[in-house]
Amino acid sequence: MTLRVLLLGGTSEIGLAIVGALRLPAGTQVILAGRDTQRMESAGKALADASPSGPPGWGGPRGWSVSVARYDATDVASHQAFADSVSAEGVPDLVIAATGLLIPQPLAAADVPQAASMITTNFTGHVTTLLAFAALMRARGSGTIVVLSSVAAIRPRKFNSVYGAAKAGLDAFARGLADELHGTGVSVLLVRPGFVAGRMTEGMAPAPLATTPAAVGAAVAAALDPATLRARRTGVVWVPVPLAGLATVMRLIPRPLWRKLER
Numbered sequence: 600m601t602l603r604v605l606l607l608g609g610t611s612e613i614g615l616a617i618v619g620a621l622r623l624p625a626g627t628q629v630i631l632a633g634r635d636t637q638r639m640e641s642a643g644k645a646l647a648d649a650s651p652s653g654p655p656g657w658g659g660p661r662g663w664s665v666s667v668a669r670y671d672a673t674d675v676a677s678h679q680a681f682a683d684s685v686s687a688e689g690v691p692d693l694v695i696a697a698t699g700l701l702i703p704q705p706l707a708a709a710d711v712p713q714a715a716s717m718i719t720t721n722f723t724g725h726v727t728t729l730l731a732f733a734a735l736m737r738a739r740g741s742g743t744i745v746v747l748s749s750v751a752a753i754r755p756r757k758f759n760s761v762y763g764a765a766k767a768g769l770d771a772f773a774r775g776l777a778d779e780l781h782g783t784g785v786s787v788l789l790v791r792p793g794f795v796a797g798r799m800t801e802g803m804a805p806a807p808l809a810t811t812p813a814a815v816g817a818a819v820a821a822a823l824d825p826a827t828l829r830a831r832r833t834g835v836v837w838v839p840v841p842l843a844g845l846a847t848v849m850r851l852i853p854r855p856l857w858r859k860l861e862r
């Protein structure tokens with residue numbers, strides 16, 4: 600069986616780390632979807648060639664075929680057609696929703712269309728895209744959707760109310776979708792990383808329990824069956840695991856105190 604893997608956010612450091620950690624069999628078709636074709640092509644080559652042996656080249660020693668597709672998370676009207684077109688050669692077995700945008704809150708407040716763009720990229724665009732893929736997977740009776748939520752979804756902070764609200768919306772959508780799809784053969788894996796050191800957080804001081812794209816990749820890979828890409832267990836994956844405990848504490852902090860936190 601040829602597996603098809605779609606990464607939404609084809610240059611995402613976390614998304615690429617997940618694909619790289621999956622140990623996908625030779626023949627797997629990987630589709631990187633996003634706006635920047637050139638960067639996705641070089642990311643695809645690096646992914647396919649990331650093996651210690653064998654000749655380099657597109658497709659690479661791993662024996663995957665890697666292709667790129669144009670996808671803009673903010674162009675919500677195009678998402679059904681995008682899903683149909685990606686699925687014309689086969690509905691993906693795995694969709695990784697890693698598209699994301701973090702604009703510092705003061706910039707978003709000073710330029711409100713940027714705030715809207717953050718909401719559309721981090722929330723609305725995922726809803727429209729994943730509804731379309733979920734319906735196609737459901738009709739086939741199988742598929743896995745990985746959703747990159749965040750610890751920011753747990754409780755909004757005064758420093759990130761827009762990003763946090765979008766992530767909270769996405770997190771709620773993913774949980775509802777998982778329940779809706781229960782028993783259909785389609786599963787949703789909700790991933791809640793904490794602070795991940797990388798391009799998105801460049802220049803920011805690491806938060807407690809900071810992690811890496813590789814650690815998120817390994818945690819997601821551990822939650823999926825490498826042969827079928829089916830979720831071994833559904834529910835929530837926290838990265839790192841102790842973040843689940845910290846999130847419980849975050850929920851319990853009284854609001855007057857929460858408000859005073861400096862970051």
Ligand SMILES: NC(=O)c1ccc[n+]([C@@H]2O[C@H](COP(=O)([O-])OP(=O)(O)OC[C@H]3O[C@@H](n4cnc5c(N)ncnc54)[C@H](OP(=O)(O)O)[C@@H]3O)[C@@H](O)[C@H]2O)c1
Nearest residue numbers: 608609610611612613671672673698699747749794795799
């Ligand atoms: N980094 C963290 O600390 C952290 C923590 C928790 C959760 N997350 C979430 O994990 C996911 C991946 O984050 P990351 O760290 O891998 O960030 P990243 O490397 O900056 O990747 C973000 C991806 O989203 C794409 N993107 C942004 N706007 C888009 C649009 N309008 N249309 C299509 N693609 C668009 C970017 O494409 P371009 O290359 O074209 O910009 C890039 O591929 C995000 O959902 C993020 O919110 C991140």
